[in-house]
Amino acid sequence: MHPKTEALIDELVNEHGFERDYVSEVLASAERKQKIIDSISKPAEFTWTWDRYRKLFIEDKRISNGKLFIKNNLQILEKAENEFGVPKEIITAIIGVETRYGKIQGSYRVIDSLLTLGFDYPRRANFFRKELISFFLLTRENELNILDIKGSYAGAMGYGQFISSSYRAYAVDYDGDGNADLFNSVEDAIGSVANYLAVHGWKREGEIIYNSDPNNVRKIFKPNKELSKFIPLMFEEDGKEKYFIGDDNFIAITKYNVSHFYAMAVYYLSEELKK
Ligand SMILES: [Ca+2]
Incomplete structure (x- = not known):
């Protein structure tokens, strides 16, 4: 024993x-x-590159199955979106990243x-x-x-x-x-x-990320205390450095999984599901 x-x-x-x-x-x-x-x-969140991580989660099969998931569960997704303020594409993206929509x-x-x-x-x-x-x-x-x-x-x-x-x-x-x-x-x-997301700070109609560049990041972070909760992010994507600001709803996703890669993958997938 x-x-x-x-x-x-x-x-x-x-x-x-x-x-x-x-x-x-x-x-x-x-x-x-x-x-x-x-x-x-x-x-994976800590040993992979963003490019490798992103390509695992943002790929054709996961996107098409996500669209199918939304189609098949539209009524309940809309009910949850109305009640909790979390868009159906975000709920779907989380379930898609976590378990391929329940399959794994x-x-x-x-x-x-x-x-x-x-x-x-x-x-x-x-x-x-x-x-x-x-x-x-x-x-x-x-x-x-x-x-x-x-x-x-x-x-x-x-x-x-x-x-x-x-x-x-x-x-x-x-x-x-x-x-x-x-x-x-x-x-x-x-x-x-x-x-879960609503309890952890998701804001109805709120932002997830802003695109940014290093100069804007500095500008945003200067004196405005109210903005100090925002997260400055840098991702190296296909050989280029890309800058973002993570807003309230980005932070809410990180309460689901603390990795910035994770939150960004959920965001990217949700955007694909809107197309
Ligand atoms: Ca039940």
């Missing part, structure tokens, strides 16, 4: 009311996997990922240990079999790849069956992505 198992079992039993036998069995069935540590240690939701058992990272990935062990506890709570609340649920190597789940704490906090039932199911209900996924 891993030396950290005992304390985790105690916490789940004493603070969250789980049966000791259940927790012990689940943790004994979970497998620690080196591949999970290896994957999280070299994410991840092949790791979430219990394995969270146990591995919560116990044996010191840099972010506290974070993943908390997610592991949230995962126990989530599966209890939603009556899911904790050993069956699959997701990414980092424990992200469903169409929009929500981690457990986000699932519990921001998932909404958008098809009216009384249950927020981000694995099987595209309606729930659409509502939940929009809700």
